[in-house]
Amino acid sequence: MAAKTLCRELEGLLGLDRVLPGDTAAYLCDATEGRGLRGRADAIALPETTEQVAAVLRWCDANDVPVVPRGGGTGFTAGAVPIDGGVVLSLERLDRVRSFDPLLWRACFEAGVRTASVRRLARESGLFFPPDPGAAEQSHIGGNVATNAGGPHAFKYGVTGAWVTGIEAVVMPGEVVSVGGSVRKDVAGYDLRALMIGSEGTLGVITAVWLRLLPAPEAFLPVASFYDGAHAGCAAIERVLGNGIPAAALEFLDAAALAAAGPSFPGELPPGAGFLVIAEADGSAAEASRLRDDLVEVLAQDSLGVVSPEDPAEVGALWRWRDGVSIAVTAQLGGKVSEDIVVPLDRLGEAVAETIAIGERHGLPACSWGHAGDGNLHSTFMVDPLDEETIQRAEEAAGELFALAVRLGGSVSGEHGIGWVKRGRLALQWTPAALELHERIKQAFDPKNLLNAGKKA
Numbered sequence: 001m002a003a004k005t006l007c008r009e010l011e012g013l014l015g016l017d018r019v020l021p022g023d024t025a026a027y028l029c030d031a032t033e034g035r036g037l038r039g040r041a042d043a044i045a046l047p048e049t050t051e052q053v054a055a056v057l058r059w060c061d062a063n064d065v066p067v068v069p070r071g072g073g074t075g076f077t078a079g080a081v082p083i084d085g086g087v088v089l090s091l092e093r094l095d096r097v098r099s100f101d102p103l104l105w106r107a108c109f110e111a112g113v114r115t116a117s118v119r120r121l122a123r124e125s126g127l128f129f130p131p132d133p134g135a136a137e138q139s140h141i142g143g144n145v146a147t148n149a150g151g152p153h154a155f156k157y158g159v160t161g162a163w164v165t166g167i168e169a170v171v172m173p174g175e176v177v178s179v180g181g182s183v184r185k186d187v188a189g190y191d192l193r194a195l196m197i198g199s200e201g202t203l204g205v206i207t208a209v210w211l212r213l214l215p216a217p218e219a220f221l222p223v224a225s226f227y228d229g230a231h232a233g234c235a236a237i238e239r240v241l242g243n244g245i246p247a248a249a250l251e252f253l254d255a256a257a258l259a260a261a262g263p264s265f266p267g268e269l270p271p272g273a274g275f276l277v278i279a280e281a282d283g284s285a286a287e288a289s290r291l292r293d294d295l296v297e298v299l300a301q302d303s304l305g306v307v308s309p310e311d312p313a314e315v316g317a318l319w320r321w322r323d324g325v326s327i328a329v330t331a332q333l334g335g336k337v338s339e340d341i342v343v344p345l346d347r348l349g350e351a352v353a354e355t356i357a358i359g360e361r362h363g364l365p366a367c368s369w370g371h372a373g374d375g376n377l378h379s380t381f382m383v384d385p386l387d388e389e390t391i392q393r394a395e396e397a398a399g400e401l402f403a404l405a406v407r408l409g410g411s412v413s414g415e416h417g418i419g420w421v422k423r424g425r426l427a428l429q430w431t432p433a434a435l436e437l438h439e440r441i442k443q444a445f446d447p448k449n450l451l452n453a454g455k456k457a
């Protein structure tokens with residue numbers, strides 16, 4: 001169907017101001033733009049209600065038009081990028097808080113509410129929504145659920161899915177389904193809620209989520225500790241666990257990531273710093289202070305220097321700096337091919353060293369940083385986004401990263417998902433029988449393969 005006709009038909013369904021032309025640039029890329037990815041769409045739909053989402057899906061089903069659900073567009077796998085035309089269905093206008101019961105520690109949000117708004121609303125009532133993926137001002141809660149996003153505090157509190165008690169979604173051919181809700185336990189039926197979590201827009205369009213919340217810890221006390229290299233740094237990370245310290249977050253930066261982001265570090269970098277560990281203690285003021293002291297003691301061994309800010313403004317500055325690491329690395333050459341492999345914690349040092357070695361073999365500057373406690377690295381090759389030959393080399397190097405993760409007993413994705421850029425990589429770590437089940441689940445939800453076709457496959 002011609003793009004103009006398609007737009008006109010969608011306008012008939014949704015109204016004139018809820019459809020944009022397919023070449024509206026802001027809807028054709030995500031955070032993979034720095035590795036040269038940009039898509040092509042026939043129309044952008046901006047529904048405002050679940051019923052309108054259902055109407056779009058019904059129309060797409062009837063006309064065999066592919067649909068790409070889109071949240072905040074911060075994904076690192078091109079999951080929201082329309083690779084080959086069709087309708088981009090943006091959830092940005094489903095942005096209402098449906099219910100908020102602070103005294104019962106729960107809330108229900110439409111999919112387009114921004115992650116930072118969820119966290120802010122909880123905090124204003126003395127509550128805490130722990131998942132903290134780094135692009136929170138732009139990402140949507142629906143996108144976080146669709147990718148099962150992690151973040152620094154996943155180490156203690158788990159990833160987004162751990163906080164979802166219910167999901168409302170529209171599935172093909174345009175039916176609204178609700179699984180779970182505000183109940184905290186529900187073992188009736190197969191766990192369709194869990195299937196939707198992390199399904200990356202391939203099984204249905206999430207329109208609302210019920211979340212459980214926690215009373216906010218009274219204090220958050222981070223500790224930043226520098227080492228001369230990965231060997232000492234990884235040993236320090238293992239000491240935190242070995243000493244039974246329940247850190248809320250346990251992050252790392254290797255030497256090259258530190259070189260990129262270090263100039264804006266809110267404090268002094270000791271000379272010779274080649275590895276940084278950031279841990280955080282939380283809890284009541286007394287508990288956080290005791291845990292912070294334990295962290296300082298354990299992390300100080302073989303360290304070049306330890307910083308442990310207490311002032312909330314300094315604590316905020318440290319985490320804002322940590323959130324900016326990805327951007328600082330991108331700024332080195334303008335782009336990056338960055339993956340999110342995960343390995344068992346005792347293989348982290350090998351994965352950090354191998355990331356650099358793979359980069360060297362391909363003539364690429366490389367670095368890694370990430371969620372050390374979860375063994376989750378952002379292994380990265382820095383590239384000029386306009387240099388296609390270098391991007392090609394970096395994509396080949398990324399292939400070696402996936403093989404490395406599997407060889408070390410890990411996974412090709414710890415938090416960003418498979419999307420488009422990792423298509424085919426599941427086969428590296430799953431048996432044919434598991435892959436077939438995966439395909440049959442997709443087939444059961446979306447027999448015509450119209451929902452985010454080619455992604456998470």
Ligand SMILES: Cc1cc2nc3c(=O)[nH]c(=O)nc-3n(C[C@H](O)[C@H](O)[C@H](O)COP(=O)(O)OP(=O)(O)OC[C@H]3O[C@@H](n4cnc5c(N)ncnc54)[C@H](O)[C@@H]3O)c2cc1C
Nearest residue numbers: 071072073074075079134140142143144146149150201206
């Ligand atoms: C600076 C930066 C830091 C980041 N830090 C982290 C981090 O610490 N941890 C982490 O896990 N990720 C991180 N990310 C990646 C990204 O923010 C997460 O993957 C996030 O969950 C994506 O949400 P989004 O709303 O932007 O989704 P999008 O990018 O729009 O979409 C992501 C995928 O979800 C699907 N989708 C989106 N909304 C819906 C919906 N309502 N229904 C069905 N499918 C949907 C899309 O089709 C796509 O496949 C970071 C990204 C950036 C740019």
